[in-house]
Amino acid sequence: MNTISIKTNSGGEATITENQFEEFQSNFRGSVFHAGTHGYNQAREIWNGMFDKKPALVARCVGTSDVIHAVNFGRENDLEVSVKGGGHNSAGTAVTDGGLMIDLSLMRRVTVDRKNQTARVDGGCLLGDVDYETQLNGLAVSAGIVSHTGVGGLALGGGFGWISRKHGLSVDNMISAEVVTADGRVVTASATENEDLFWGTRPKEKNSSGRSRKKQKPWGSMSV
Template identity: 75%
Template structure:
């Protein structure tokens, strides 16, 4: 490492309240890890921030030393955008405070918090923030891209519940983004990802969901999958926003309510959450139970925090992952056939085809209100390819690519947070033409040199 770079890093260390790590330091190996084991990168320096002043120092240091910058929130991004080779990771993972204001039903959340941090604190008051479904996902990346989960059909996306954000921009300035302060930036951070600066804290509106929700999983037999998917795509679209029912086609994990001989068999898992009275929820569930034969089921009132972490183990850190995704216009009969064709050829037992139903409150927000535009999509098709050995890379990735290509004709657009590294053109599919032009204007204003480019990048116009 050049002496002048080392000297600069020493200067950063002197001003920093958190920890500055370089290769060889204790903690460097751990801090450079991200969720997706495909990304084994070695940054020159890792700045582990503990306060906003650290973030400002790290941004100024990166800009002055012309370093490639990766910002790490939860490190969950499947495209590995929270790490880099040779540059700097501005690591927010020590900044995870959540403060709930129960009078105003809001939560102020640090930029490096995980979803579990938010759930535990808001649940003290029977509240929740609309976000994702795995507790070790970062709020930062999720909320900046959109953010949907079990309660978004009723309460909107994370971006729809964002009231304001504190942002450190590329020139090291700390600004507030809200409807009244820097509204162009506020519009951009609600869907445009981490392109415009580092969010030190988010202020979210909370939803009064209580501490238990009626929830569960029905495991449908795969032999009737075509019949079930045909029924499902129609029935779930008739449901009230309080009921969210999704599908996961995969090899059955060893769920305690399934007979042992079903473990490892191909099944259609139908998880659901109902925000309301159990009796009413059971009535809504009945047609699903009766639609086709099931291997087993489990449902009842569950603590929200338990439900929100119930799937964590299936997507733990470190495995190799390659995700492909698109929004589906509908689950047409031909599309269902294609999905089942690929389901029968899952390359490993850890792979899954995840089909959430999206319509509801998000679809009633005007498409230009935030930078998240694909609001009327009924279903998302997520191809979660997951394996352990490097030697399986080609086989697993080929399955995902072929599956994605085969279903492309049923698709329109994509959710930015589910993109892999798919090239500049593909990033634009997450937005409309009009929204893209507006995003470039916001980028020109807040990050004209493209300091923040380890993301699904919106390049400035110059």
């Protein structure tokens, strides 16, 4: 590889040199793929096979520091960036065509606090990961129907599933989210911290007709 052409945020094209790529990779704990790397085609696959988009780079993160590093790399080079959670979005929004894809698919840790009946889940978790850990404790989370859907995309879109009629949507039960911001900071968004950011991750408490959503028992927090 000599250079990589990559799509910028403003629709243009930037060039990543071999040195820049190697520096990025050397500070990254996960894997970075480009078109010439073994595993690249598998790394860009999503659930909806109608999409055949080709990111210039895929940064497959294994922890929050990797996410920060990838976000910083994207911002510093003005790159078009996409985020892949479970890869189930039928419009294929997880994959950028020509930009940098931040892939969370290896970040799948689930920690259940049995006493407080909450769960903390990583940004790349699938619904089945959460069920697998919560059922051990006799608990369940209001989420979707299909176990290989991603928690991240599902919850950000509301999240309706088997027990929603009784326990509400996934977002109704979300206590907080750990968010990596575009300037590379890690912040907590909740009802008491960075409230505007928390609002951005879930529907308003009151809708446009002024009706309040029913308050539900919280179930956990999501690490993004």
